[in-house]
Amino acid sequence: MQKVILSQKKLITLLSGLLIVIGYFSRFALGNVAVLEWALIIASVIGIAPIAVQAYQALKVKVVSIDVLVTIAVIGAFLIQNFEESAIVTFLFLFGHYLEQRTLNQTRLAIKELTEMAPEIALVQTDSGEFEEVDIDEVDEGDILLVKTGAKVPVDGTVLSGDGYINEASITGESVPVTKSKDSGVYAGTILENGTIQVRADRVGEETTFGKIIELVEEAQDSKSEAERFIDKFSKYYTPAVLLLSFVVWLISQDIELAITILVLGCPGALVIGVPVSNVAGIGNGARHGVLLKGSEVIHDFSRVDTIVFDKTGTLTVGNPSVAKKAVYGEESDEALNYLASVEKESDHPLAKAILEETKAAQIYPVEETEVVKGGGIVAQVGGHRVAVGNVALMDKEGIELSEKAKEDVQEAETSGNSLVLTAVDGELRVLMGIRDQVRPGVKDDLDQLKDLGVKNLVVLSGDNQGTVDVVASELGLTEAHGHMLPEDKSAHIEKLEKEGQIVAFVGDGVNDSPSLALADIGIAMGSGTDVAIETSDVVLMNSDFSRLPHALGLVKTTANNMIQNIAIAVGVVFVLLASVFFSDWMNMSIGMLVHEGSILVVIFNGMRLLKYRLRGSRKHEEVKHVKTA
Structure with missing residues (x-):
């Protein structure tokens, strides 16, 4: 029965709203008060059903949720025959929940787009030399596959013959097609825009770069930051406190309606949802721009970084x-x-x-x-x-x-x-x-952007001789430069910086520098989706594109600020609503619920702004503007 009620929540919301409209139409257009009263009673009864079910499920696991507060408030309003309040509060709560889900789904659109890019079929060479269409799950390592114009590359592999242009946006975030020919590497989920190629499957299924990206982003969405864990804990004690406050107010004032109103106005909905929506939107933006952020905790730590340490070869320099x-x-x-x-x-x-x-x-x-x-x-x-x-x-x-x-x-x-x-x-x-x-083209501009974003120290550690390292440091305007550094020396230097109280991010190639990537507060891998880069680091800059680093730092800082904004909005609204109960005559349950649901939508839309975030002045941003202008 509970499942049936919850599955029909949208229909119940619609019926509840229609009954309220019919009731008021009868009252003001036809002068029939009886129809209004019965419409509000029925709307209250059917509207409270899904809310009460969710409240019951929460209490079973010993959680006093928002649904518990609203259920008690609506039942109380119903018992004192304030059917107008009970009907409007249930409708607004259900309608607000519907809008929440609808808008939240949009914040997950970036991730959904990723999963929809996953290839489903492949043309595999048979023993006779012909190519046969098979399900992607049937492809094994070592198989030879044919990819035609417009098709998705099914695997991570190596081009054996043919050539063409491949759109690698799903992996690197870069929409400009890349030329591929014999011995070139290709990624699953990318699209061959023209040409025909034969590819040897090197990695298949979940082991492909694309598979790992989807897995990482999904895990990142499920992870919780320090702020989210605090809010979860806060809500656990906050909602019972609101319930207790309402009871105390009733004992003192003997005003049941005032006590019920406090229950409705004290709901911490916007507070609970504000931080997760910011995290999901930030992670989604990163995924669409070739930046993998491995969890909400990474966003929090990365946003506080004041020192970035770089490996030289392959990171600040081209590597050849x-x-x-x-x-x-x-x-x-x-x-x-x-x-x-x-x-x-x-x-x-x-x-x-x-x-x-x-x-x-x-x-x-x-x-x-x-x-x-x-x-x-x-x-x-x-x-x-x-x-x-x-x-x-x-x-x-x-x-x-x-x-x-x-x-x-x-x-x-x-x-x-x-x-x-x-x-x-x-x-x-x-x-x-x-x-x-x-030196990588454009790296100096990218480093200047990092300084503008609040990074105080830019350090290079390299195994090269000190003279060569000094030249690179001078050319790029770095704070420190240390040569003749073995991997263990780099790790020791990072540890020293952390003991001095600096928040350190290390940027390396994800292979030789895995100890440093693991030791730093934030490990950032410059790698074209290599296994070591993805597994060792906290952040991966796909396609070894250094220009994504300023975007990544700007994104996490904006996301962290967005979380603070949402918390401030949520707490501010609750404070104003509760103050209005005691110091004004106009506040009631219906107005309070309307403002409460409005605050939830405000924090959701505020979080969704992150999906469109671009770092102003970045090379990528300027290139896109230039292309559009041209």
Whole structure:
């Protein structure tokens, strides 16, 4: 019976409202008071049914809920034959609950959109080489799948053949399609906008990045922050206190209507719902913009961060060394570059790849009589010429004299934090290259935004030499820079900062820095949805997009402020309503319930504003505005 009543709550609300309208129409249009009275009685009886059921279920688990207060108030009003109050209060309470659910569902729309993006079918290659459509649950790791234009990628995998443009907004929050070709990685839930590709399934089902994102966001919605736990505990004692206050007022005043009114006005509905709606909306906004916030507690802690510590390689920098400075001396420079490329092609040195990409040599010569000079470089015979490739020390050893211009270039390159590669051909310096890991484009602007958001200390910790780290720190305007740091050194430094009372967030790649991610107050992973990044950190910036960090910090600060606003609204309304009972003549149960339900909608709509939050001045925001303007 209870289930039937609760399942028909919308119909009961509608009938209750119609009866009240019919009653008042009969009274004022037809002059029939009897119809008004009976309409209000029936509206009160059917309206209280679902409220009373919920009150009974709450009392069974020893909770004095809002429904208990309203039930007692309505029954009291009914018994003293104030049918107008009892009918209007029940209708407003039911109608308010309906509006609550309707608007709350909109705050969860971002999460619903995510789950609806999940692929349901896949084209899997059979033993005969044909492709057959199967349910997504039947796909196994190692299967080869065909993805056509307009279709969703069913798995995390690697492109085996074909090419096309994929919209990765469901994973990275970035709507601009990304080119995919052989050996490119793809994610489940992304959409192939054009082209045809064959993909090897590397991760399937819940193990895909998309599956983990949905799981994390759903868990985050269910988690409770410190503020929510406090409010839950507060409500547990607050509602019985209102009940006791009402009883005391009745004992003193012997005014049953006044006591019943206090029960209605003291309902803490807006207080109970205000914080959760802010959290859900904030988490939803993050999910839509490539920021995974792993729970309400993360929002609270992240909003208080005053120190952010960064790993350098792959976080502040691109992670792939490239040529930042190039100078050539003498004639036939192209030939000298060919000699350099020929030597580097034989080398496994980390800088060789950067040199080969820069030179794009037209011709590769055989390399003979190779001699590796420890701590210096390589000397070899290339195309009948003696070619020395290495640092300044090697040039000195080879007796190669540097011109004034070359010395200036060396000094400038070293000051800029470059690793030097000099090339001499037959005893003459011909090429100088300065190689370093380039700072991510736009990172300086993003760091300035973090400062504007209240971050006082920006620290970089790196395993690189101190000179290179200092150059990056100077270029980006960081507060501190520490080089020669092993993973355990980074963890120790973070621990030191926390002991000094700083609230520390650590930003790393989620692989080598997992101890630091776990130790910091907030661990932020720069990762394209990697397993370690998702599991170790509190926040994940999808697609390693650094520009999402200011958005994430701005979002959690705005969400935390939104919670405070909702608490203030809820407490303020209850205070005003209760004060009005004692110090005014116009307050009654109907007006109180109307204001009470209105306050609930106000905190819900205030929380929903977070769904549209964008950090002003962010690179992403400006890019979107630019595209729209164009």
